[in-house]
Amino acid sequence: MKIHFLSEFLNTPLFGILLSLVAFQIGTLLYKKTRFSILNPLLVASVLVMFFLLYFRIDFETYNFGGNYISFFLGPATVVLAVPLYKKIRLLKNNAFPILAGIIAGCIAGISSILILSNLVGLDEVISKSLVPKSVTTPIGIEISKQIGGLPAITVAAIVITGIIGAILGPFICRFFRIKDSVAVGVAIGTASHALGTTRAIELGETEGAMSGLAIGIAGLITVFLVPLLLYLFSYLF
Numbered sequence: 001m002k003i004h005f006l007s008e009f010l011n012t013p014l015f016g017i018l019l020s021l022v023a024f025q026i027g028t029l030l031y032k033k034t035r036f037s038i039l040n041p042l043l044v045a046s047v048l049v050m051f052f053l054l055y056f057r058i059d060f061e062t063y064n065f066g067g068n069y070i071s072f073f074l075g076p077a078t079v080v081l082a083v084p085l086y087k088k089i090r091l092l093k094n095n096a097f098p099i100l101a102g103i104i105a106g107c108i109a110g111i112s113s114i115l116i117l118s119n120l121v122g123l124d125e126v127i128s129k130s131l132v133p134k135s136v137t138t139p140i141g142i143e144i145s146k147q148i149g150g151l152p153a154i155t156v157a158a159i160v161i162t163g164i165i166g167a168i169l170g171p172f173i174c175r176f177f178r179i180k181d182s183v184a185v186g187v188a189i190g191t192a193s194h195a196l197g198t199t200r201a202i203e204l205g206e207t208e209g210a211m212s213g214l215a216i217g218i219a220g221l222i223t224v225f226l227v228p229l230l231l232y233l234f235s236y237l238f
Contacts, residue, residue: 010058010062011062011065012065012066013065013066013068013069014066015062015063015065015066016062016063016064016065016066016067016068016069016070017066017067017069017070018066019049019052019063019066020045020049020066020067020070023044023045023046023048023049023052024041024042024045026044026045026048027039027040027041027042027043027044027045027048028041030044031044037167037168037169037171037172038168040164040167040168040200042160042163042164042167042196043164043168046160046164049063071138084202084206084209084210084213087206087210088206088207088210088211091183091207091210092210092211092214095183098183099183099187099211099214099215100218102184102187102188102191103187103191103215103218103219103222104222106135106187106188106191106192106215106219107135107191107219107222107223107226108226108230110134110135110191110192111132111223111226111227111230112230112234114128114131114132114134115128115132115230115231115234115238116234118131119234119238125149126149126150126151127151127154129145129148129149129150129231130145130150130151130152130154130155130158131150131154131155131158132144132145132148132150132227132231133145133150133155133158133159133223133227134155134158134159134161134162135159135162135191135192135193135194135219135223136159136194136216136219136220136223137159137194137195137216137220138156138159138160140220140223140224141155141156141158141159142155142156144223144224144227147228148227148228148231159194160196162192162193162194162196163193163194163195163196163197164196165193166189166192166193166194166196166197166200167193167196167197167199167200168200170188170189170192170193170197170200170201171185171189171200171204174188174189182204182205182207182208182211183207183211185201185204185208185211186201186204186207186208186209186210186211186212186214186215187211187212187214187215189201189208189212189215190211190212190213190214190215190216190219191215191219194216194219194220195216197212198212198213198216
C-alpha cells in the first residue's frame, strides 16, 4: 500500500514542486545562517535535488513533471523586477546613455569571450553555439540557441551556472576593481548574470537591484541582434 502510494506521488506534479521548495528552503536557511556567498540558495538547492534524484534513482523526467510548473513562473518573476526600476526612473533618465553603453559593451564582451575561448580550446561548434547565450534569461537563451544551431539543454545549464557564478562572484569582483557606483554595479551584474545575479544585486541595494533588473531586459534584446552578427564576423576571423 505504501509503495503504491509513493509511486503515485512520484508521478504527480506535487513531487517536483515539493522537492524544489524544500531544497530551496534549506539553501535559504544555510545562506542566512552563514552569509557565505558560495552557499547561494539556488546552488545549494540544485545540488540537493541532484543528490536526492541520484541517490533514490529517480528519473529527471519524473521530477521535471512538477519542476516545469516552477519554470513557468520565471517570466512573471522577471517582470516583477520592474517595480524597483520604476522607483529609480529619474536616475535611469539621467544616466540613460552610460547605462545603454555599458550593457552593449557587456553583451559584446560576453559573446566574444565564449567564441574566442571556444576556438582556443578547440571546442565543438555546436557546444560553442550552445554557450553563446549564457548571460540572458532562460526563455530568450533557449530561442537563441535553437536559431543558431545550439543545444537548448546545454544552454539552460550554462545560463544557470552563469547566474550562480555571477551571484557569488559579482559583488566580490566589483569590490576588487573598486567599482563603487551603484548604477555601474547593478548594470554589470544584470548584464553578466541575468535574473540570478539580480537577486544578489537587490541585496546590495535598491539602486543596484533596479539597474540590474533593467539590464536583464535590454541585454536580452541586444543579444538577439548581436549573436548572428558576431557569429558571422568570427567565422571569418577563425
